[in-house]
Amino acid sequence: MTISLPSPKKKVVIFQGSDFKAKLWKKHNNEENIIILIKGSRIVFGIKVIKELFKQRKNDATVIFRYLNDYKQLWKSITLFLSEVCLIKILILIKIDIYWICHNIDRETQTNFDKLLSFRRNLIVRNAKYIFVTDKMLDIYAKQIFKSFSTKIRYTNFGKYYPDExxxxxxxxxxxxxxxxxxxxxxxxxxxxxxxxxxxxxxxxxxxxxxxxxxxxxxxxxxxxxxxxxxxxxxxxxxxxxxxxxxxxxxxxxxxxxxxxxxxxxxxxxxxxxxxxxxxxxxxxxxxxxxxxxxxxxxxxxxxxxxxxxxxxxxxxxxxxxxxxxxxxxxxxxxxxxxxxxxxxxxxxxxxxxxxxxxxxxxxxxxxxxx
Incomplete structure (x- = not known):
C-alpha cells in the first residue's frame, strides 16, 4: 500500500502593483515561491487580493502594500482609504501577514490630502508585520520616523537596470x-x-x-x-x-x-x-x-x-x-x-x-x- 504525502505548502507573495521593480523581483524569484502581481486601480486591490487568496488557500500567503500616493479627487482618496481598511481587517481576521515596502520614508511622492494620507500611512505601519526600506542605509531613518515600530524595520534592494522592463x-x-x-x-x-x-x-x-x-x-x-x-x-x-x-x-x-x-x-x-x-x-x-x-x-x-x-x-x-x-x-x-x-x-x-x-x-x- 502506497501512502501519498501531502504536497509541501508554497510561499505566496501578493504584490500591490506590477511596475518594472515588481516584475524584476518576480523574475529573479526562487521558483519554489509564487509571486503574484496585482495590476490596476488600488481601489479594487482588495477585491483582487481576496480572489487570489481563495485560489491559493492551500499555501502560506503574504500581502504586500507599496506606494500610498493619493488621488486629486477627495472622493477617490476616501474610497481608497475605505478599501484599505476593509482589506486590512479581513487579512487580520484570516491571519494573513501584511508587509509594506516603504519606497519613500518621510512622505509619499504625490500628496493631495495630507491628513488623510497621514492616517493611511499610520494604518499600514500599525498593521504591517514588517516594513521594508529600499536600502540598508535607509534603516536608521525609518527607525527615527517610525520610532514606536522600529522593530518592524527591515531592508530590501533593487538591482541591475534592464531597459526591456x-x-x-x-x-x-x-x-x-x-x-x-x-x-x-x-x-x-x-x-x-x-x-x-x-x-x-x-x-x-x-x-x-x-x-x-x-x-x-x-x-x-x-x-x-x-x-x-x-x-x-x-x-x-x-x-x-x-x-x-x-x-x-x-x-x-x-x-x-x-x-x-x-x-x-x-x-x-x-x-x-x-x-x-x-x-x-x-x-x-x-x-x-x-x-x-x-x-x-x-x-x-x-x-x-x-x-x-x-x-x-x-x-x-x-x-x-x-x-x-x-x-x-x-x-x-x-x-x-x-x-x-x-x-x-x-x-x-x-x-x-x-x-x-x-x-x-x-x-x-x-x-x-x-x-
Missing amino acids: MKEYKLSKTEYLVENNEINYYKNIDKQKLLFLMSPLKRRYDYVGFCAGKYSSKKIYFKELINFIKTSKYFKINLCVVVVSDLRQKNNKYLFDFLKNNKQIIFINNLMSFDEYELSNYFDFYWIGYDDISIPYSVYTAASIKKPLICYNIGVLPQVIKKYKIGEVMDKDYSNLKGIFNKINSKTYLYDKFLIEHRWQNGIDKIINVN
Whole structure:
C-alpha cells in the first residue's frame, strides 16, 4: 500500500502593483515561491487580493502594500482609504501577514490630502508585520520616523537596470528632425530621435549631462539646473545637459522658460522609453538631487551603464553616493563644481561593487525569507 504525502505548502507573495521593480523581483524569484502581481486601480486591490487568496488557500500567503500616493479627487482618496481598511481587517481576521515596502520614508511622492494620507500611512505601519526600506542605509531613518515600530524595520534592494522592463510611453505623433544647432526645445520625440539629437553633442561640448523623469517637486535637480548651468558658465566649463521631462509652464513657469531658452540645455518636453545603454556613448554624467528620504532607481541605472552621478547636496542621496562611491556631491553653493569636473572622467567609481551588493535576487530573498 502506497501512502501519498501531502504536497509541501508554497510561499505566496501578493504584490500591490506590477511596475518594472515588481516584475524584476518576480523574475529573479526562487521558483519554489509564487509571486503574484496585482495590476490596476488600488481601489479594487482588495477585491483582487481576496480572489487570489481563495485560489491559493492551500499555501502560506503574504500581502504586500507599496506606494500610498493619493488621488486629486477627495472622493477617490476616501474610497481608497475605505478599501484599505476593509482589506486590512479581513487579512487580520484570516491571519494573513501584511508587509509594506516603504519606497519613500518621510512622505509619499504625490500628496493631495495630507491628513488623510497621514492616517493611511499610520494604518499600514500599525498593521504591517514588517516594513521594508529600499536600502540598508535607509534603516536608521525609518527607525527615527517610525520610532514606536522600529522593530518592524527591515531592508530590501533593487538591482541591475534592464531597459526591456521599463514603461512604454505612447506619443500622439513624432517630429521629423534635422540637425540644427540653434534649436534646443523639442516635443513629442521618440527614442530614435533622442539618439539623433544626442549623438553630435560630445563634439561640441567637453561634458554632456543627462537628467530625465516625470516632474515632481521632490526632484530638486530640475529647479537646481538653473544654478548649475549659470555656475558652469561662470567657471567657463563647456557643458550642456539633456533634460527629458513632462514639466509644464503651470508647474514652474520660470524654470520651464529657462530650460526652453537656454542654449546649454537640450529640453525634450515629453516622457518616453529609451535604452540608457544606447545613450551612454553620448553623455558623461547624470545630474540628480531629491529632497526626500528615498533612493531613486536612477542610482541603479547609472551604476549599470557606468556613469557617475553628480548629486545636489540635499536629502539622503548624497550620503548614499559617497558611501557606495558611485559619483560626486555638489555643494549647495556650487563652490566645488570646477573640482568635480576636473576628476569625473579620470576617477574610478565602484559601480560593479555596488551592483554585486545590490542584486534583484537578494532583494526578493530578503522579502520572502524575512525574520
